Amino acid sequence: MDAYHLQETCNAVREPMFEKPLTPSDVGKLNRLVIPKQYAEKYFPLASESGEKGLLLCFEDEGGKPWRFRYSYWTSSQSYVLTKGWSRYVKEKRLDAGDLVIFERTLAGDRFFIACRRRGSPEEPSSSSSTHNAWNQQSFYNSYNASSSMPSSYLYMSSMQQDCFVQRGGEQRSRGNNSTVGVPKTLRLFGVNLECIPDEPEDKEQVVHSGLCFMDQNSVHRGRFMPGNASTSQL
Amino acid sequence: MDAYHLQETCNAVREPMFEKPLTPSDVGKLNRLVIPKQYAEKYFPLASESGEKGLLLCFEDEGGKPWRFRYSYWTSSQSYVLTKGWSRYVKEKRLDAGDLVIFERTLAGDRFFIACRRRGSPEEPSSSSSTHNAWNQQSFYNSYNASSSMPSSYLYMSSMQQDCFVQRGGEQRSRGNNSTVGVPKTLRLFGVNLECIPDEPEDKEQVVHSGLCFMDQNSVHRGRFMPGNASTSQL
DNA sequence: TACGCGACCTGATTG
DNA sequence: ACAATCAGGTCGCGT
Numbered sequence: 284m285d286a287y288h289l290q291e292t293c294n295a296v297r298e299p300m301f302e303k304p305l306t307p308s309d310v311g312k313l314n315r316l317v318i319p320k321q322y323a324e325k326y327f328p329l330a331s332e333s334g335e336k337g338l339l340l341c342f343e344d345e346g347g348k349p350w351r352f353r354y355s356y357w358t359s360s361q362s363y364v365l366t367k368g369w370s371r372y373v374k375e376k377r378l379d380a381g382d383l384v385i386f387e388r389t390l391a392g393d394r395f396f397i398a399c400r401r402r403g404s405p406e407e408p409s410s411s412s413s414t415h416n417a418w419n420q421q422s423f424y425n426s427y428n429a430s431s432s433m434p435s436s437y438l439y440m441s442s443m444q445q446d447c448f449v450q451r452g453g454e455q456r457s458r459g460n461n462s463t464v465g466v467p468k469t470l471r472l473f474g475v476n477l478e479c480i481p482d483e484p485e486d487k488e489q490v491v492h493s494g495l496c497f498m499d500q501n502s503v504h505r506g507r508f509m510p511g512n513a514s515t516s517q518l
Numbered sequence: 519m520d521a522y523h524l525q526e527t528c529n530a531v532r533e534p535m536f537e538k539p540l541t542p543s544d545v546g547k548l549n550r551l552v553i554p555k556q557y558a559e560k561y562f563p564l565a566s567e568s569g570e571k572g573l574l575l576c577f578e579d580e581g582g583k584p585w586r587f588r589y590s591y592w593t594s595s596q597s598y599v600l601t602k603g604w605s606r607y608v609k610e611k612r613l614d615a616g617d618l619v620i621f622e623r624t625l626a627g628d629r630f631f632i633a634c635r636r637r638g639s640p641e642e643p644s645s646s647s648s649t650h651n652a653w654n655q656q657s658f659y660n661s662y663n664a665s666s667s668m669p670s671s672y673l674y675m676s677s678m679q680q681d682c683f684v685q686r687g688g689e690q691r692s693r694g695n696n697s698t699v700g701v702p703k704t705l706r707l708f709g710v711n712l713e714c715i716p717d718e719p720e721d722k723e724q725v726v727h728s729g730l731c732f733m734d735q736n737s738v739h740r741g742r743f744m745p746g747n748a749s750t751s752q753l
Numbered sequence: 754t755a756c757g758c759g760a761c762c763t764g765a766t767t768g
Numbered sequence: 769a770c771a772a773t774c775a776g777g778t779c780g781c782g783t
Contacts, residue, residue: 306774306775306776307775307776308774308775308776308777309775311776312756312757313758313775313776313777314756314757314758315758315759317773317774317775319773319774320772320773320774337759353758353759355759355760357759357760357761357762358760358761359760359761359762359763360761360762360763360773360774360775361772361773361774362773362774362775366757366758366759367757367758367759370757370758547763547777548778549762549763549777549778550778572761588761588762590779592779592780593779593780594779594780595779601761601762601778601779602761602762602763605762605763605764606763
């Protein structure tokens with residue numbers, strides 16, 4: 284396999300990261316999701332303890348809709364959290380305590396995915412009113428099953444085998460942006476810019492907050508966060 | 519008196535600051551002690567409103583045990599409070615509403631002391647299980663009587679007797695570092711560093727917090743807080 | 754002005 | 769017993 288195809292493969296191979304049953308606090312007024320430390324440190328490394336204040340992480344949901352969350356570490360409680368943006372997700376997905384959030388990434392680590400499943404619905408990701416399980420509908424991830432014992436070595440193949448995923452019932456929804464999918468060099472996928480280009484106006488507040496370290500658009504996971512980039516020059 | 523002896527004297531001359539009968543809130547779940555504004559502004563000046571988030575104050579109790587409290591101003595209630603660390607003190611001393619906390623300092627203002635007395639025990643400071651009224655036992659403050667009308671000019675003389683601090687009966691707690699006691703220039707007394715040297719492992723969480731303005735060890739009341747020193751260079 | 758959110762804190766729990 | 773984790777809190781700033 285040449286470099287191009289390797290790249291393309293990694294862009295599409297999915298790997299589960301972790302899932303978490305939501306606590307009352309996770310869906311309550313605290314507006315934050317605690318990421319279990321083991322997973323946080325494995326998948327969302329912050330630039331060590333060099334005073335980094337937070338990172339903006341982007342995830343695609345089942346409908347391809349991008350979700351941006353501020354990710355940071357609270358030294359006082361020694362815990363990793365998603366803060367800004369999280370409450371909007373909870374609200375739109377109508378999440379409740381006991382529901383499950385599921386995090387995945389591409390093998391290349393350049394894209395993240397978020398899904399949710401209602402408590403007691405062992406297979407069905409929760410569907411929001413507008414987007415309707417596009418992951419499954421698109422059949423990219425037909426075989427997806429975030430079993431509770433999700434081994435981290437378990438991979439979802441969607442590249443080079445996209446066929447497998449493409450079948451799955453004829454619900455094909457219009458997301459509009461699929462045209463760029465599969466053009467690795469641009470790194471604009473599912474409407475999410477993986478390079479420095481500013482993103483949808485939806486969260487213009489991000490711009491307001493851009494004075495914060497690592498909260499401006501430029502730092503949104505290029506490759507794997509580029510932790511060495513954590514300068515505090517803005518302070 | 520030369521500078522050396524003046525320094526040594528001021529290190530040991532004690533001056534009462536204030537005392538407060540504890541309210542139910544002071545010993546309850548709010549985990550904070552409200553410092554009467556008049557005393558707070560007199561003895562624990564914060565660096566005005568220049569965005570300062572709080573200060574870490576260290577007090578020695580009757581047994582010489584250091585207690586660190588976060589001290590800050592709550593604009594919402596317009597009150598000065600001790601927060602972090604306070605609940606531990608309440609618990610260890612088994613304080614209840616109506617009990618008295620007593621604050622003192624050296625004349626030089628470089629060391630603080632905290633004591634408590636049970637409600638209705640006019641003379642006896644409350645004793646914790648392990649440390650047993652070392653202030654009185656050592657007879658440093660034999661004449662100590664935190665009467666309710668404590669004139670601020672009332673001084674406790676203990677200077678030129680720093681030896682007393684070194685002896686400390688048989689109950690010498692294994693803090694390991696007393697070797698520097700009695701060397702005034704080091705300003706390590708009772709195991710409390712009054713300069714920049716990091717302190718007991720007991721509160722290593724403080725180290726974790728060292729990135730916070732005014733909460734790191736370096737800013738712990740050198741002289742009188744040195745608020746201008748609150749560099750964020752660790753960020 | 755109410756509230757989202759950032760920063761801070763603590764107690765319960767668990768290995 | 770100790771240490772680590774994290775669920776459930778607080779206050780205050782900014783919008």
